[in-house]
Amino acid sequence: MSDNIIYFLTAAIIALFAAHFIAQYVRSRSADEWSPPKKGSRMALLGINARLRDFYRLAVLIEEGGREVYLELARMAKTPETRALCSGLAESEAAHKQLFQDYIERWDTLPPNKAEWPVLLEQMKKAGIFEDRPARGAREDELAWWAIRQEIKTADFYLLFEHSFPDSWRKLRMHELVQEEREHERKIRSAYPHLPA
Incomplete structure (x- = not known):
């Protein structure tokens, strides 16, 4: 017993x-x-008080926009080297998008809040982090200039994660992404050297 x-x-x-x-x-x-941005972080100071999942959704949009522009640039490019470069950059943007998408899908997440999501997009535009892509039919140089600026902004956006979401920064290889975005900028700039710095 x-x-x-x-x-x-x-x-x-x-x-x-x-x-x-x-x-x-x-x-x-x-x-x-x-998780909201950590108090005192640049995101918090900018008044951007969304949740991490919303920033990942924004990263998905940014990477998808970049992929579309690079595919369009690949179709317009005058040299085979530039076509190959833009196709490769489009693949890289797709891989970045998938990284964030996979992370979001691991969470039992809600869809974006219909009231908060447009506000977040507007805040990110005002903060200079997110910019709508050029309209369809834009010239090659316009697309390339947008891509250069967007690579810079994307690297800066991912850097914001380091202080705003320090745990997630470590988990999601953000530092490597920053380096990859900077490398994209360098490559696209070298393909279009006539564009302003």
Whole structure:
């Protein structure tokens, strides 16, 4: 009889520990999604108080816009080298987009808030982080100039994560992304050296 009690108590203690660790894991996994920018960070100082998941959604939009522009540039490019470069940059933008998309999909997330999402986009435009892509039919130089500026802005945007969301910065290889965006800028600038610096 006493052996049964010992087994029961042992099983109960193990179950409590397991429940505690599972709850902690679930809480830590979804906490990032709801995290606002850290107080005193540049995002917070800019008055941008969205959640991390919304910044990742914005990153998806930025990368998708870049991919579209690079594909369009690849079609317009006058040299095979520039066509190959722009096609490669489009693939890289697609990979960046997928990285953020995969992260978002790991969370049990809600769709963007219909009231807050347009406000966030407007705040990001005012802060100089996000810019609408040129209209369809834009000239090649216009698209290339937009791509150069957007690569700079994207690198700056990803740098904001370091102080605004320090844990996520470490988890999501943001530093590597910043370097890749800067390398994109260098490459596209070298393909269009006549554009202003």
